[in-house]
Amino acid sequence: xxxxHSYWLAFKxxxxxxxxxxxxxxxxxxxxxxxFLIVITLFPLAIGPEPALLTRIAPGIIWVAALLSTMxxxxxxxxxxxxxxxxxxxxxxxxxxxxxxxxxxxAHWTVSGLPMVLLAPLFALLMNLETQSLNATxxxxxxxxxxxxxxxxxxxxxxVALQKGxxxxxxxxxxxxxxxxxxATSAIDTSSMSLAYGGQLAILGAMLAVAIxxxxxxxxxxxRVSVS
Amino acid sequence: xxKWLHPYAKAERAYQLCNTLxxxxxxxxxxxxxxxxxWGLAYAPADYQQKDSYRIIFIHVPSAIWSMGAYSSMAIxxxxxxxxxxxxxxxAVISIAPVGAAMTAIALITGAxxxxxxxxxxxxxxxRLTSExxxxxxYFGVLSLxxxxxxxxxxxxxxxxLAIVGVVNLPIIHFSVEWWNTLxxxxxxxxxxxxxxxxxxxxxxxxxxxxFAGVLGVVTLIRLKNEILRCEQHRPWVRELVNxx
Amino acid sequence: MQFESFSEFLAMGGYGxxxxxSFGSCALILVGILVSSLADGKKLKxxxxxxxxxxxxxxxxxxxxQA
Numbered sequence: 001x002x003x004x005h006s007y008w009l010a011f012k013x014x015x016x017x018x019x020x021x022x023x024x025x026x027x028x029x030x031x032x033x034x035x036f037l038i039v040i041t042l043f044p045l046a047i048g049p050e051p052a053l054l055t056r057i058a059p060g061i062i063w064v065a066a067l068l069s070t071m072x073x074x075x076x077x078x079x080x081x082x083x084x085x086x087x088x089x090x091x092x093x094x095x096x097x098x099x100x101x102x103x104x105x106x107a108h109w110t111v112s113g114l115p116m117v118l119l120a121p122l123f124a125l126l127m128n129l130e131t132q133s134l135n136a137t138x139x140x141x142x143x144x145x146x147x148x149x150x151x152x153x154x155x156x157x158x159x160v161a162l163q164k165g166x167x168x169x170x171x172x173x174x175x176x177x178x179x180x181x182x183x184a185t186s187a188i189d190t191s192s193m194s195l196a197y198g199g200q201l202a203i204l205g206a207m208l209a210v211a212i213x214x215x216x217x218x219x220x221x222x223x224r225v226s227v228s
Numbered sequence: 229x230x231k232w233l234h235p236y237a238k239a240e241r242a243y244q245l246c247n248t249l250x251x252x253x254x255x256x257x258x259x260x261x262x263x264x265x266x267w268g269l270a271y272a273p274a275d276y277q278q279k280d281s282y283r284i285i286f287i288h289v290p291s292a293i294w295s296m297g298a299y300s301s302m303a304i305x306x307x308x309x310x311x312x313x314x315x316x317x318x319x320a321v322i323s324i325a326p327v328g329a330a331m332t333a334i335a336l337i338t339g340a341x342x343x344x345x346x347x348x349x350x351x352x353x354x355x356r357l358t359s360e361x362x363x364x365x366x367y368f369g370v371l372s373l374x375x376x377x378x379x380x381x382x383x384x385x386x387x388x389x390l391a392i393v394g395v396v397n398l399p400i401i402h403f404s405v406e407w408w409n410t411l412x413x414x415x416x417x418x419x420x421x422x423x424x425x426x427x428x429x430x431x432x433x434x435x436x437x438x439x440f441a442g443v444l445g446v447v448t449l450i451r452l453k454n455e456i457l458r459c460e461q462h463r464p465w466v467r468e469l470v471n472x473x
Numbered sequence: 474m475q476f477e478s479f480s481e482f483l484a485m486g487g488y489g490x491x492x493x494x495s496f497g498s499c500a501l502i503l504v505g506i507l508v509s510s511l512a513d514g515k516k517l518k519x520x521x522x523x524x525x526x527x528x529x530x531x532x533x534x535x536x537x538x539q540a
Contacts, residue, residue: 154393158386162376172373172390175365176397179404187407207400218393221310225385265496271476274486281488284495291499330506337502338495343492443503450510457517461524470521 005168011103012093018107021080028073036069036116042121051128058127059188062137065123066116067148067177071170073112074152077104078160078223087160088227094202097223098216105146105153105219113145129192136191140184143204150208150215151176179207240465242316243456246449253445260439267432274428275429284342286432290440291334292356295363298444302370303395306388316452318384319459321391322374323451327444329367335360355409359402366394382458 022028043061044054081087089098120141124134155173159165187200269287270425275282302324309317339357340350370387377383460466476482485492 154389158373158390159376161382165376168372168376171365172369173370175401176393177361178362179397179400182404182408214396218389222386222389225382225389228382234533269492270476270482271498273475279488280486281491283485283492287495287499298525327506334499334502337498338486341491341495341498364532372488374533447503447507450507454510454514454517456519457514461517461521466521470525 007095007099013098014100014103015107019110020105022111028076029115032069032072032112033115033119035072036065037160039065040126041070054128058129059185060125062123063181063185066141066145067174067181070112070145070148070152073108074156075166076168077108077153077156082160087223091224091227097220101216101219105149109146113149116145117141132194133188133192136188136197139201140187140204143201143208144180144184147180147208147211148177150211153219154215154222157219157226161226230357237314237316239316239456239460243453246453250446250449253442253449257439257442257446260435260442264432264436264439268436272429274433278346281342281345284338286436288335288338288342289433290437291331291338291361293437293438294444295328295332295335295360298324298331299363302328303391306311306391309388318388318408319455320452321388323448323455325367325370327447329364329371331444332364332367336364355406359405362401
């Protein structure tokens, strides 16, 4: 048996299990998206429908809504596995826990982040964004939402053993989301002025690279604390 | 060095060390605050631009410095606790966090009270004030995570992990907020040139910075003693101690 | 001394409210956390004492019932 081959299999089996489960309970995918859509609808109703105003604040609204709807799915990321004991099995398995955790985060992004990226053009239309800003929105969501999943999974791992972990997790995670929010909205803002926004995307990409390496370690040690 | 340090991993020795250190920190805190406040409030000359309102600097700057100092020492204690599995370091994390949060709160309140006469508003989204606010959120996160756990052992370790995650993120947050601020900064904010501070103002400031370190030390040591007692309360040495005192 | 009189010292050149608000809240927070930490320690020691007294009572009662 080749080692690298079985690592890949372990990753794939955790990933497919999570994605399949999510697709069987479709509400888990659809509800955060609906929430995302409703939050975005609320803003024009609250502050007025002037197109110029909406264009100005659209990046902020889209990104704040993205942060909030990612939080919805995060609470369930490890909770079911914790409750039915399969989390303990993952920890006890011969494969590194970081690998399984990476697979779970990837699955979370597939069912929560990716649909948001795909639906972003629709939201951009609702908020009266230009085509160039639309491209920037899709790109920042594409790089930014995996980051949200990684950072959020740390909070989910720390609070999984707690009965009322959901609100506490938002309290822990939202401050850590601030850099993502700042650079993503700034990229969209810059693009709306027809300027180059590669710098902001590069910083987001750098943060994602760090998160891919460092976050699984933090998440797995958090899970070990929670399960022990 | 390790042979010398190792006994302090034991709760009883750590408790004794706290007791030995406490008077020194207490003297620094009391004398420093007395001298620093009287000097700063009554004897330091008024600023030619900000008049007497600048005297808030004598508590704003020390509390801001030690709000970050407390966070870094908390993170160092957290790393020690997780790497070498030293329970006392975990307790230190839990003891420093409330004191650091208090320092952050002081920095925020004094910043607002200084901002009102200088900027004309209680709150301005200045980069440093915003970072300080986020720092307060991080402190609250560590504290509420610890208190949410019924098993304080897991709670302590979870708080340590969060403290380390926070300290990795803190420079990124600080940098991003600073960068965000230069993008959005209004013209009303004037940056004060603090590098050319006169010695007559610098000395009381330095004394206050040292005094606040003393306060941080005193309160942290008292809280650390409490935490050690709390988790060792069934041990014989604690009973002896309580009987004696 | 920078101030001529005590009332001038309190006024802080018109900035009295802000200066004393800062110093007052700072003192309040520091004293508050110090006092609560000290009280916490006292409560802990009392709890240990109460526990010891309880154990002593139980032991005594056991001895009496055996005798």
